[in-house]
Amino acid sequence: xxRLIVVTGTQREAAVLDQRDMAVIAGGGEAEALRRRLHAAAxxxxxxxxxxxxxxxxxxxxxxxxxxxxxxxxxxxxxCDPAWSAALLRQLPTAQTGAIYADGRLIGDVAEKRALGxxxxxxxxxxxxxxxxxxxxxxxxxxxIARCISDPVSRALPPAIALAMRPDGSVxxxxxxxxxxxxxxxxxxxxxAIGGFMRAMASLREGARHLALAEALRPHS
Numbered sequence: 001x002x003r004l005i006v007v008t009g010t011q012r013e014a015a016v017l018d019q020r021d022m023a024v025i026a027g028g029g030e031a032e033a034l035r036r037r038l039h040a041a042a043x044x045x046x047x048x049x050x051x052x053x054x055x056x057x058x059x060x061x062x063x064x065x066x067x068x069x070x071x072x073x074x075x076x077x078x079x080c081d082p083a084w085s086a087a088l089l090r091q092l093p094t095a096q097t098g099a100i101y102a103d104g105r106l107i108g109d110v111a112e113k114r115a116l117g118x119x120x121x122x123x124x125x126x127x128x129x130x131x132x133x134x135x136x137x138x139x140x141x142x143x144x145i146a147r148c149i150s151d152p153v154s155r156a157l158p159p160a161i162a163l164a165m166r167p168d169g170s171v172x173x174x175x176x177x178x179x180x181x182x183x184x185x186x187x188x189x190x191x192x193a194i195g196g197f198m199r200a201m202a203s204l205r206e207g208a209r210h211l212a213l214a215e216a217l218r219p220h221s
Contacts, residue, residue, distance in 0.1 A: 003044070005132075006019075006023070006024045007025050007048060007049065008024065009052050016208040017213070018214075023045070029104070029106070034128060038131065038135040039135060039138075042135060042139045045139070046141070049146060050144070052148070054126045054148065054149055055113060057153055058117045058124075059154075063196050065096065066095035066148050067096050068085050068096075069145025069147065071100075072133045073102075075104060080133075084144040100122060100147060108161065109156060129147075157189070160183075
């Protein structure tokens, strides 16, 4: 039986999924390693889903809101599979639809987030969707995005958040602590960001209960 490939940023995002009939791969902010792992999992797969958190690039998106992507823009431009997007919207009827920006970076600066959202007409940003879309295109597999907002466009993300991501998708507490110790001015933003992530995780977990990904997303005939 063909499996669905699901790409997340971290292992914590992956852990909310019922992983039966799935190959779940946490990117950890390492593009080349993620690309290799996706290609290794691609033979016999029925498609690729980019799932997990996203930062908002537009006003009107709050922590916990969902986006079902219509396309990915940034490092590449690729359209999501319309039938799969429609299937996800049936399971997440309150989700907004639109473009996701991805170029492999964690975009934490408020001015840059607003500029990217305007320039690319994008609702959100993540660090993995461009790689997932690229591999899907190379393997002629359908591709779709389902992302939950973890930080609003008006809120900055501190450097400690990016430094905490490990290549295997786990979170490095030591790297966070060192960053906070050497740059204590980011502490207030860090505390706000962690509080936002905790609220977003509750929404991600709840959304995952409604997303029967393996059943809803069927291979194309």
